[in-house]
Amino acid sequence: MSNKADLTVAVQAALSGDWHGAHNIAQNYNDTTANWLHAVLHKIEGDEFNSRYWYARTAGRHFEDFSDTTEELKAILQSMA
Numbered sequence: 899m900s901n902k903a904d905l906t907v908a909v910q911a912a913l914s915g916d917w918h919g920a921h922n923i924a925q926n927y928n929d930t931t932a933n934w935l936h937a938v939l940h941k942i943e944g945d946e947f948n949s950r951y952w953y954a955r956t957a958g959r960h961f962e963d964f965s966d967t968t969e970e971l972k973a974i975l976q977s978m979a
Contacts, residue, residue: 901927902978908935909971917942930956935974942967 908923917939924936937952937959946961953961964970 901929901932905931905935906975906978909975912939912942913968913971931974931978934959934977935971937961938964938967938970938974941970 904923905927908920911923912920912935920935921939924932924939926932933952933955937949937956940946940949940952941961943949950961953959964973
């Protein structure tokens with residue numbers, strides 16, 4: 899699978915509540931989209947420190963940009979369309 903296909907699967911896993919499955923995929927990549935997903939996953943987990951670290955590795959994305967992680971996951975999907 900390609901990066902985009904894998905990350906799409908990861909976002910879908912996160913949307914269905916499979917944090918660990920999504921995280922296992924996201925940590926295999928180091929591009930902006932994967933880093934953004936990684937940031938959101940840590941936000942979902944409640945690990946603000948790690949989440950902010952991953953947001954810092956994304957271009958122009960910040961912890962405060964979305965208050966609803968479901969909407970943010972959907973935005974990640976849209977960014978890959």
